[in-house]
Amino acid sequence: MFLYVDTNILISYFNTNDRAFSETHALFAVSSLDFTTGIITLLEFESVLGRLRKSNRITFDPNVENTLRPLSPANQIRALTKFCFNSLPIRIVPVSALETLVFNRQNYKIENTFLISHKICPELLLRTLDTIQIAAAVKIKHYEGIDIQYFLTNDQEILNKGNEIYSHTQILPISSTDLTASLKINP
Numbered sequence: 001m002f003l004y005v006d007t008n009i010l011i012s013y014f015n016t017n018d019r020a021f022s023e024t025h026a027l028f029a030v031s032s033l034d035f036t037t038g039i040i041t042l043l044e045f046e047s048v049l050g051r052l053r054k055s056n057r058i059t060f061d062p063n064v065e066n067t068l069r070p071l072s073p074a075n076q077i078r079a080l081t082k083f084c085f086n087s088l089p090i091r092i093v094p095v096s097a098l099e100t101l102v103f104n105r106q107n108y109k110i111e112n113t114f115l116i117s118h119k120i121c122p123e124l125l126l127r128t129l130d131t132i133q134i135a136a137a138v139k140i141k142h143y144e145g146i147d148i149q150y151f152l153t154n155d156q157e158i159l160n161k162g163n164e165i166y167s168h169t170q171i172l173p174i175s176s177t178d179l180t181a182s183l184k185i186n187p
Contacts, residue, residue: 002146004137005037005090006153007044009176014084015058020154022187023176027152028088030183035090036146038113038136042081042092044129049084050077093140113139123168130158138169150174 012020013028027033052058053076060068064083068076085092101110101118110118116135124131134151141148151173153159162173180187 001032001150002034002036002148003150003152003179004133004140004148004171005035005041006133006151006155006158007041007048008154009152010037010041010045010084010088010090011048011052011058012154012176013088014060015052017057017059020176023180026180026185026187027176027183030185034146035088035152036140036148037090037092038133038140039092039094040113040129040132040136042085044133045084046077046081049080050074053077053080093136093144093146096139096143112143120168124161124165126157126161130155134158134165134169134171137171141169141171150179152176152179 009020009024012018013024015021018024028035049058050073053073060080064080068079071079097112098109099112099115101108101115113132113135116138117131120135120138121131124134126134137148137151140146148171151158151165151171152175153173154175154177158165158173159175166172174182
């Protein structure tokens, strides 16, 4: 089963205080699940992780914290991001191609994820990064040939629009709770 992983799932996996901590650990342990995400997730992860650390709302293992202590805050975020992505069985799919967006009788070269975002944004009316994340999943499905079936997220706004998102993308948003239940996994 191919899943596109939203940033909040990755944060849940590493944040021992997160309500979905156990579920995400159980899911990433299932070898039959294929986890994929876009490069936008890497950027968003660094941003969210930095804000959570600055406000002391995320905790890591004490050994990890001790290793980070001598680093500057920015280098701590970079090191944690590498650590997090290297710890998980997740594939990051990079930018694949530029396309032409015709807007106001002008041609603009635009990365295909943003072109897809431009097309689905008025239909879905989600926050910008959420639209880009969904577009990245669509890009991976259609341009990279990876049959993404589910958009794994715990973002309630995305989950509330699940049927609408599916009708435009043929990718169904699913929460970690629903996925663990459907796979009969006991976190």
